[in-house]
Amino acid sequence: MQSINSRRMNQTTPQITPELVAEHGLSPDEYRLLVGVLGREPSFTELGIFSVMWSEHCSYKSSRVWLKTLPTTGPQVIQGPGENAGVVDLGNGLAAVFKMESHNHPSYIEPYQGAATGVGGIMRDVFTMGARPIANMNALRFGAPDHAKTRHLVAGVVSGIGDYGNCMGVPTIGGETNFDARYNDNILVNAMCVGLIDANRIFKSAAKGVGLPVVYVGSKTGRDGIHGATMASAEFDEASAEKRPTVQVGDPFTEKLLLEACLELMREDAIVAIQDMGAAGLTSSSVEMADKGGVGIELDLDQVPTREEGMTAYEMLLSESQERMLIVLKLGAEQVAERVFRKWELDFALIGRTTDSGKLVVRHGGEIQADIPLAALAHAAPVYQRPWTRKPAPAPVAAGDVPAPNSLLEALEQMMGSPHLASRRWIWEQYDHMVMADTVQRPGGDAGVVRVHGTKKGLAISCDVTPRYCAADAREGAKQAVAECWRNLTAVGADPLAITDCLNFGNPQRPEIMGEFVEAVEGMAEACRALAFPVVSGNVSLYNETNGVGIPPTPAVGGIGLIPDIARMATASLKQDGHVLVLLGAENGHLGQSLYQEIVAGPAKGPPPPVDLAAERRAGDFVRGLIRKGRVSAVHDVSDGGLLVAVAEMALAGGFGAELDPAPAGLPAHAVWFGEDQGRYVVAVPPEEVASLLQHAAKAEIPARRLGKVTGDALKLQGEAPLPLTALRLSHERWLPQFMGER
Amino acid sequence: MKASVIVFPGSNCDRDAAVALEAALGRPPAMVWHGDAELPNSDLIVLPGGFSYGDYLRSGAMAAHSPVMREVVRRAKAGTPVLGICNGFQVLTEARLLPGVLMRNATLKFICKDVHLRVERTDTSFASRYKKGQVVRFPIAHKDGAYFADEETLKRLEGEGRIAFRYCDAEGQTTPEANPNGSRNHIAGIYNETGTVLGLMPHPERLADANLSGTDGANMFKGLAESLAA
Numbered sequence: 001m002q003s004i005n006s007r008r009m010n011q012t013t014p015q016i017t018p019e020l021v022a023e024h025g026l027s028p029d030e031y032r033l034l035v036g037v038l039g040r041e042p043s044f045t046e047l048g049i050f051s052v053m054w055s056e057h058c059s060y061k062s063s064r065v066w067l068k069t070l071p072t073t074g075p076q077v078i079q080g081p082g083e084n085a086g087v088v089d090l091g092n093g094l095a096a097v098f099k100m101e102s103h104n105h106p107s108y109i110e111p112y113q114g115a116a117t118g119v120g121g122i123m124r125d126v127f128t129m130g131a132r133p134i135a136n137m138n139a140l141r142f143g144a145p146d147h148a149k150t151r152h153l154v155a156g157v158v159s160g161i162g163d164y165g166n167c168m169g170v171p172t173i174g175g176e177t178n179f180d181a182r183y184n185d186n187i188l189v190n191a192m193c194v195g196l197i198d199a200n201r202i203f204k205s206a207a208k209g210v211g212l213p214v215v216y217v218g219s220k221t222g223r224d225g226i227h228g229a230t231m232a233s234a235e236f237d238e239a240s241a242e243k244r245p246t247v248q249v250g251d252p253f254t255e256k257l258l259l260e261a262c263l264e265l266m267r268e269d270a271i272v273a274i275q276d277m278g279a280a281g282l283t284s285s286s287v288e289m290a291d292k293g294g295v296g297i298e299l300d301l302d303q304v305p306t307r308e309e310g311m312t313a314y315e316m317l318l319s320e321s322q323e324r325m326l327i328v329l330k331l332g333a334e335q336v337a338e339r340v341f342r343k344w345e346l347d348f349a350l351i352g353r354t355t356d357s358g359k360l361v362v363r364h365g366g367e368i369q370a371d372i373p374l375a376a377l378a379h380a381a382p383v384y385q386r387p388w389t390r391k392p393a394p395a396p397v398a399a400g401d402v403p404a405p406n407s408l409l410e411a412l413e414q415m416m417g418s419p420h421l422a423s424r425r426w427i428w429e430q431y432d433h434m435v436m437a438d439t440v441q442r443p444g445g446d447a448g449v450v451r452v453h454g455t456k457k458g459l460a461i462s463c464d465v466t467p468r469y470c471a472a473d474a475r476e477g478a479k480q481a482v483a484e485c486w487r488n489l490t491a492v493g494a495d496p497l498a499i500t501d502c503l504n505f506g507n508p509q510r511p512e513i514m515g516e517f518v519e520a521v522e523g524m525a526e527a528c529r530a531l532a533f534p535v536v537s538g539n540v541s542l543y544n545e546t547n548g549v550g551i552p553p554t555p556a557v558g559g560i561g562l563i564p565d566i567a568r569m570a571t572a573s574l575k576q577d578g579h580v581l582v583l584l585g586a587e588n589g590h591l592g593q594s595l596y597q598e599i600v601a602g603p604a605k606g607p608p609p610p611v612d613l614a615a616e617r618r619a620g621d622f623v624r625g626l627i628r629k630g631r632v633s634a635v636h637d638v639s640d641g642g643l644l645v646a647v648a649e650m651a652l653a654g655g656f657g658a659e660l661d662p663a664p665a666g667l668p669a670h671a672v673w674f675g676e677d678q679g680r681y682v683v684a685v686p687p688e689e690v691a692s693l694l695q696h697a698a699k700a701e702i703p704a705r706r707l708g709k710v711t712g713d714a715l716k717l718q719g720e721a722p723l724p725l726t727a728l729r730l731s732h733e734r735w736l737p738q739f740m741g742e743r
Numbered sequence: 744m745k746a747s748v749i750v751f752p753g754s755n756c757d758r759d760a761a762v763a764l765e766a767a768l769g770r771p772p773a774m775v776w777h778g779d780a781e782l783p784n785s786d787l788i789v790l791p792g793g794f795s796y797g798d799y800l801r802s803g804a805m806a807a808h809s810p811v812m813r814e815v816v817r818r819a820k821a822g823t824p825v826l827g828i829c830n831g832f833q834v835l836t837e838a839r840l841l842p843g844v845l846m847r848n849a850t851l852k853f854i855c856k857d858v859h860l861r862v863e864r865t866d867t868s869f870a871s872r873y874k875k876g877q878v879v880r881f882p883i884a885h886k887d888g889a890y891f892a893d894e895e896t897l898k899r900l901e902g903e904g905r906i907a908f909r910y911c912d913a914e915g916q917t918t919p920e921a922n923p924n925g926s927r928n929h930i931a932g933i934y935n936e937t938g939t940v941l942g943l944m945p946h947p948e949r950l951a952d953a954n955l956s957g958t959d960g961a962n963m964f965k966g967l968a969e970s971l972a973a
Binding site: 251256344 | 758759762778797798799852854886949952954955
């Protein structure tokens with residue numbers, strides 16, 4: 001049976017058969033619903049339109065009921081979910097526009113273009129609202145290092161992200177990368193973009209007004225990416241390589257021109273509504289814009305600029321060719337708009353009008369190819385309450401049950417040199433992280449920070465989730481993702497403002513996977529509420545499975561925070577010999593699901609470390625206060641790998657060693673040094689400030705103790721041979737370049 | 744003193760250059776669109792970094808043929824100082840205002856990091872605030888930054904003292920490890936015959952602000968402001 005992509009497309013349309021419907025990703029019930037909506041059988045073109053609009057990727061049919069439970073409001077929220085991106089107030093008339101999106105399935109099939117177009121797509125979502133992108137981040141999940149495809153995928157994804165972002169001139173200032181066998185056949189590429197906007201000049205996508213010109217701008221339309229949305233809504237199997245034509249091809253130079261042209265037009269008074277053509281291309285943008293505006297829309301595909309001969313209506317409507325926008329202009333603004341786009345040498349075509357029919361009417365070659373009631377297309381996609389089951393919580397693991405290492409420092413070196421913790425410098429040195437001359441904290445720290453151009457303010461950004469925690473307990477793991485993001489922003493001195501998310505899961509038609517999704521959303525909602533850290537935008541990527549084996553639940557969180565004055569910002573590097581290290585936050589020696597277990601005393605077992613949201617808040621607000629008052633010379637939050645890893649990271653960043661006090665009695669030493677209890681920070685302060693710091697912490701009900709002293713060029717633990725920083729640095733920096741075949 | 748920054752389709756460090764120039768000169772530069780055949784009176788012309796024309800064909804090749812470049816070349820030959828940064832350096836070599844070519848980095852990958860440079864010559868308006876042999880720190884961010892010229896050209900450049908900056912380590916030694924991209928003779932930047940046109944791959948405009956962890960770049964713009972205002 002030929003797949004959709006190997007079938008030759010021509011104007012003599014195929015017969016609608018049950019097989020054809022199934023190939024389009026619609027169930028028999030969904031097809032019956034479709035026929036009911038139309039009052040007749042669909043044309044082939046109409047079948048294509050419904051298949052993408054009602055796909056999981058576009059309609060969120062499995063996730064919608066649960067996403068409604070996430071907190072999305074707050075005094076700082078200007079625009080929550082429902083637009084191209086979320087918008088958050090930064091004060092003084094400025095706002096941040098941001099979102100994260102997944103490009104998982106395409107990146108597995110074609111890593112370079114899949115990742116590149118993921119970056120391109122998310123930047124368009126931001127600048128379509130009128131914001132100039134000022135920083136990018138990404139969260140990448142690859143398979144085990146020893147899996148045959150991993151290295152090729154890493155090389156392709158990193159160069160795809162780099163080439164696209166670098167050419168656009170937007171700095172990529174950080175991210176996360178994990179390696180885990182459960183992503184062997186389903187890698188994850190989540191791309192985040194943050195832009196800056198004048199809060200009074202936000203452009204939205206609701207096309208209000210009848211008889212308005214609908215204009216297509218950007219690149220010509222080709223046959224690439226057709227059914228990209230449907231492909232992202234299904235699992236992979238052996239035939240997946242055939243899906244290659246569904247991967248879009250990116251051109252960052254054209255997108256840079258598009259960015260500048262759009263921002264230039266936005267300075268005029270010409271635009272009613274604007275949306276980028278992303279998943280499901282011209283179809284989704286025209287349907288969504290018209291539906292939100294409460295109008296109908298008619299399109300004449302003869303006007304669409306194409307770069308292939310003989311494209312059919314079906315192809316033009318479903319093409320996911322990149323770097324295109326759809327604009328609904330004010331009456332009479334066509335000339336102003338055309339002038340701008342011609343200056344930037346981009347295609348510009350009047351392809352339709354808004355109407356009062358409430359329908360999508362598409363003409364091609366003089367004939368009507370589609371005639372569909374819009375409201376049904378946009379809203380009648382079935383919303384599923386998929387059955388789900390809760391996973392029982394894993395049995396607790398006592399610290400004493402986890403074998404101690406022969407040497408704590410040797411275990412540390414092993415961990416720092418492992419794929420889990422090794423330096424990602426090989427990756428981020430391929431990203432221009434300084435263009436726009438506003439990068440105040442570069443990749444490698446707790447959060448990337450860019451200055452808000454022309455001000456003293458800083459915007460801190462972090463991407464976080466710990467998939468092994470989520471696999472053990474999706475609810476606690478998702479809570480932890482939000483909490484860790486909040487901590488990372490706090491650790492650089494920012495007020496956390498809001499998050500975006502990429503919820504990456506397996507097949508929701510399996511109750512245990514649906515259960516992971518439900519629990520993750522519950523955990524996120526609880527943490528977002530407790531930390532006043534709402535969700536303003538996001539994306540769901542389901543069906544990340546191959547031959548029945550799914551990824552661990554991976555609810556990736558991307559957060560932003562505001563630093564009122566970058567002169568009061570913290571970094572993790574140790575800076576001053578003689579300063580004292582202090583640990584803030586409760587120590588319980590939790591080794592369950594720790595990297596120590598995973599790497600040294602495996603396998604990882606038990607529940608993830610619990611998150612006490614009230615304690616997180618207390619500790620974080622206290623640390624932020626210290627930073628704002630200039631009382632600390634270094635700050636780092638404690639996360640993957642635990643306390644000793646946090647100290648090691650601070651030492652390597654600054655080039656200063658540390659002499660650490662013996663672990664307190666009451667817990668095994670390895671539980672103290674490698675336990676991953678949440679809600680903790682390590683700070684460095686001048687020796688004369690220690691007593692007062694401990695006093696203030698006690699008053700704020702935050703457990704605190706002296707850890708040791710900044711000194712020398714090695715890490716020293718009592719009763720062990722010192723670990724010189726030079727040796728540690730070698731181990732830390734060596735793994736990734738070697739894995740990628742260098743040196 | 745008046746400066747102009749040329750903006751090609753795909754330039755993306757134009758604003759960065761403008762900010763650094765304004766800080767040093769006290770007034771914003773003119774931003775000149777590539778399609779303009781005319782160029783305002785300028786004491787300094789800057790070709791900024793970026794991906795003009797997406798680096799299609801060869802980096803800088805298409806930009807070198809932009810309408811405005813005819814005028815830039817004429818002014819350069821008449822003695823107006825021209826500064827080409829990164830992609831700007833590539834455009835200068837394609838426009839034959841400077842010899843040689845910038846090729847794919849030896850590692851074949853894009854590299855973004857701080858590097859040390861040794862200041863080889865200080866008797867120009869660009870380097871007037873540095874000392875000969877001084878080691879400065881500038882960031883690089885490029886995939887095609889390996890400077891190449893044939894032996895004869897290299898001998899000439901060296902002989903005429905036209906090397907502006909060389910990649911080096913923190914102590915000023917031109918070790919192999921200190922060469923980030925495989926440039927011949929560790930060349931990071933060169934001058935034309937009269938020392939009035941400078942092309943360099945590193946980005947001085949990115950380290951011209953104490954908040955961005957360095958001000959070595961600011962000294963280039965301040966040096967230009969002082970020498971050219973005179």
